[in-house]
Amino acid sequence: MDQLIVGGARARTFATARRGQLFDQLTDLFLAEGFAHLTLDDIAARLRCSKSTLYTLAGSKEQLVRASTVHFFRRVTDQVAAAVPEGASARERIVAYLTAVGVALAPGSDQFMADVAAFEPAREVYEQNTSIAATHVHELIVEGVEAGEFRGVDAAFAADLTATMMVRIQNRGVAESTGLGDGEAYRELAAILTAGIRV
Template sequence: MEPRSSFATARRTELFDALVELFLAEGFAHLTLDAIAARLKCSKSTLYTLAGSKEQLVTAATVHFFKRATERVEKRVAATTGPRERIAAYLTEVGEALGVASEKFLADMDALAPARAVYERNTRIAARRVQELITDGVASGDFRRVHAAFAADLAATMMVRIQQGGVRADTGLDDASAYRELASILTAGVSA
């Protein structure tokens, strides 16, 4: 029975990957379940095996997107040495992950409370990860003795503004560019 289970898991992953790709490119608010099924070349009943409603499907796809993005970000950080470089790699990779999201997807995600909550939760997780990286840099002596929680809170505040579209509205920077700028400013500010 395991080969069927593995096939089912692979098929679910394939469908979620295709769903995420569609949503990132075009958003999702305008799409019906029928349109999504047609675009993914599957039946509506297949979509119902993934989630019980369009809202649940969008939320599950958003979780899938952030899970994959987190894996990519952490893989890049693991391959990077040096505290400054690790923070820069982390924030830059977060920006790259968000860089594939269209403005329509970001607006649709912000308008749908469960999807927005997924983004907000991931922003909080990212801020904690930045705090860990700063704490490591302070402990190793590579960073000056900054208050890591404050520096992370500063980063988190900006990450929330990026997530909420405030940075884009006020500066014109897209999310990916804003994360690269944050990485540059933050790492320069904590360097010994």
């Protein structure tokens, strides 16, 4: 079904494009509805493809979920990077970065986030990306302190505070205690963090 173009580079290009399209569709489905309740038959029917096509993406539903979660966070990374202005102040970049993270995570339904939190392979992907994001914010805080833009706070403490809140957002603690979605929580974190350490 997928081999509409045959031979050499054109076939590989088509297969790669089709694979990317399927991952986009799969990821959008999971974001909207979660994944724990879906069988491979359900997924194939919703994507209008065969189960054998799904097996070209991953060898099992569990591997498919993990691969889709990785695909989602690659999209998030690209979206966030495009939203952070070059040459801006550290404060502006922190606000832009955390706000962009919030916007990029916003399509994830409560069910998707709950399913990620409950499924270790997907949760590990989220945790890894949260750690990378916290490290980046730490670097921006240090840069802002050195530039005199932020108060002479302990940058490591401010970064640890950020990382702690990012983990609480990721593991649904903030949603449960405040009712805020992940996207809203990241925007609030950006506002509170930068206001609190600004000179």
